[in-house]
Amino acid sequence: MAARRRYGAVFRSNDLIAGEVFHIADRASIEQMFKWKPTDYNVGEPRQPMEPVTGPSSILLLDAERHLRMRKLMLPAFHGDAIADYAELIEQITQREIDGWRPGERIRTRTAAQAITMEVIIRAVFGITDSERVAELKGVLPRLSSINPLLAFEAMRRDLGPRSPWGRFVRDRDRVDEMLYEEIQRRRNEPDLDRHKDILTLLLSARDEDGRPLTDRELRDELITLLLAGHETTATSIGWAFERLLRTPRALEPLTAEVKKGHNGDYIDAVIKETLRVRPVVSEVFRAPTQPTELGGFLFAPRTQLAASILLVQYDPELYPPDPLAFRPERFLEDAPEPYTWIPFGGGVRRCLGAAFAQLEMKVVISAILARTRLRASRATSEKARFRGVTLLPSRGGEAIVESVD
Numbered sequence: 001m002a003a004r005r006r007y008g009a010v011f012r013s014n015d016l017i018a019g020e021v022f023h024i025a026d027r028a029s030i031e032q033m034f035k036w037k038p039t040d041y042n043v044g045e046p047r048q049p050m051e052p053v054t055g056p057s058s059i060l061l062l063d064a065e066r067h068l069r070m071r072k073l074m075l076p077a078f079h080g081d082a083i084a085d086y087a088e089l090i091e092q093i094t095q096r097e098i099d100g101w102r103p104g105e106r107i108r109t110r111t112a113a114q115a116i117t118m119e120v121i122i123r124a125v126f127g128i129t130d131s132e133r134v135a136e137l138k139g140v141l142p143r144l145s146s147i148n149p150l151l152a153f154e155a156m157r158r159d160l161g162p163r164s165p166w167g168r169f170v171r172d173r174d175r176v177d178e179m180l181y182e183e184i185q186r187r188r189n190e191p192d193l194d195r196h197k198d199i200l201t202l203l204l205s206a207r208d209e210d211g212r213p214l215t216d217r218e219l220r221d222e223l224i225t226l227l228l229a230g231h232e233t234t235a236t237s238i239g240w241a242f243e244r245l246l247r248t249p250r251a252l253e254p255l256t257a258e259v260k261k262g263h264n265g266d267y268i269d270a271v272i273k274e275t276l277r278v279r280p281v282v283s284e285v286f287r288a289p290t291q292p293t294e295l296g297g298f299l300f301a302p303r304t305q306l307a308a309s310i311l312l313v314q315y316d317p318e319l320y321p322p323d324p325l326a327f328r329p330e331r332f333l334e335d336a337p338e339p340y341t342w343i344p345f346g347g348g349v350r351r352c353l354g355a356a357f358a359q360l361e362m363k364v365v366i367s368a369i370l371a372r373t374r375l376r377a378s379r380a381t382s383e384k385a386r387f388r389g390v391t392l393l394p395s396r397g398g399e400a401i402v403e404s405v406d
């Protein structure tokens, strides 16, 4: 925010990990970026370090035509109607998590939500129901998703046996792959596929414009991608929702009253929107133009890294007056946000595929917790936002004391 104030809506940073990046902080330029055609820009190159986990056909790493083909194949599975059915499953998983809470206990809502969102991915996305397999995956998958620091450095990628960090990673990944390929095979051999209602089933029946289905390799890569893109982001947003709510009685009280009545009013949606506005887990999204491109009064050379700053647009005092930092869900009851002013899921053809899924998950998990428990913040001061790469985490994980559980 200080850089924005000092240097204006376009400013540059340069560090060892990200290299030179131009940050774009005004709504009009970001609107322009989100309207670029698929061939106007790339996003895959800076994400290459993720390839050992996601595999080469991950939608996150593809650009232009190949990206568009994959996006069209995956999109129907994430449509609002297709995902509404998962609410019941998410609710059951949340109730089981709450069953383990005791009055007086100190919990980290982000960690609790991570256990929930992980299981949601295993059951609703991978469609795995066998409890032994679910338990094994719950053990090994978090190790795969936390490997990122190692991936940034080529030199660290050496297999020095099962005890070395990379060796352990390769073995974990191979075990996960084995389980996913088995699951894919089992489904392919099953005549009544339609009995299952999960994302894998929908992806298995998807066909591209030439009538081709996804290969096993592509299916595996997209399943892991959905885990990586969908599990921590959603859990962290739930952690932030509690971090804010437990310090804002004005918002917590009407929300608790609404969820205890058991009906879904508008307030929960406003709380989710406001959480994603004041604490956007992904603070910026990257685009590298493929040709010389004018933006915000500057001319950028091809391959320049341009970062659309979600955080700075959502903190713009002109767009969210008078106090953009205040947590005030009512603002979303008064007016729908203007286009390109509320952008926690990015925009254009790269917009988050799981946006509806994530908001459904946030809604069900937050409602279920508030309906059954009373929580208070472990300390009165706000938790600091800690940056990990471009993600924004609550410094104490949305810590809370459980006062009562029904």
Ligand code: HEM
Binding pocket: 059, 060, 071, 225, 226, 227, 229, 230, 231, 233, 234, 237, 280, 281, 282, 285, 286, 344, 345, 346, 347, 348, 349, 350, 351, 352, 353, 354, 355, 357, 358, 359
């Ligand atoms: C609150 C939770 C979430 C947030 C804040 C979030 C945010 C984002 C953002 C900012 C992007 C990049 C958009 C851009 O470049 O314009 C993205 C991409 C993506 N997200 Fe999410 N996400 C969340 C949850 C999920 C979930 C639950 C899933 C799936 C189960 C998911 C799947 C994806 C995929 C597949 C992409 C890549 C889309 C593409 O490149 O075409 N996300 N997400």
